[in-house]
Amino acid sequence: QSALTQPASVSGSPGQSITISCTGTSSDVGGYNYVSWYQQHPGKAPKLMIYEVSNRPSGVSNRFSGSKSGNTASLTISGLQAEDEADYYCSSYTSSSTWVFGGGTKLTVL
């Protein structure tokens, strides 16, 4: 199972919006609505930000939103804040009853 494809890095200024893409296949992202996004600050454990493509867990800011079109999922962060600077990973359930992560995207807030 190949890793999902994410851009290595994205950047934006405070207050701006950014979008991180996550491309898979019809056997994972395109075939299931169990696509999730995780935020990871250096030296910390990952934190669930979006589950089942577009749902936000309790306590996660509504500045974070998710969507999916075909084999590509997207995470959008609006009103960028300095605290959003982190690594972001997407994940998808697969047709093999396994899970696959994206390679990760480093978000820099300029």
Added chain:
Amino acid sequence: EVQLVESGGGLVKPGGSLRLSCAASGFTFSSYSMNWVRQAPGKGLEWVSSISSSSSYIYYADSVKGRFTISRDNAKNSLYLQMNSLRAEDTAVYYCARGTKGVGATDFDYWGQGTLVTVSS
């Protein structure tokens, strides 16, 4: 409050074995699937293994199949990962993560702080 606390990591020689544990609290452990996810130094996340709430369904990544064994003890609210025939490429921080359901497709809603496994001679 949901808490997942991993233990058992350390330095082991290639070919050696190690058993990781994850102690769960703050939720009904027996109702949720559990997972191990690892992260090699400076690298991304890699799913390792999953076990359903009643241990009926167990899955492994190809990279660890035949070498690692996942198990759980619902009476002790604990998750385990027995790692045998360890290789240098198994060096990573190992996280336990809760699935959002008891069985089948899920996302991972709570994560432990991780335990470092280093495989080196």
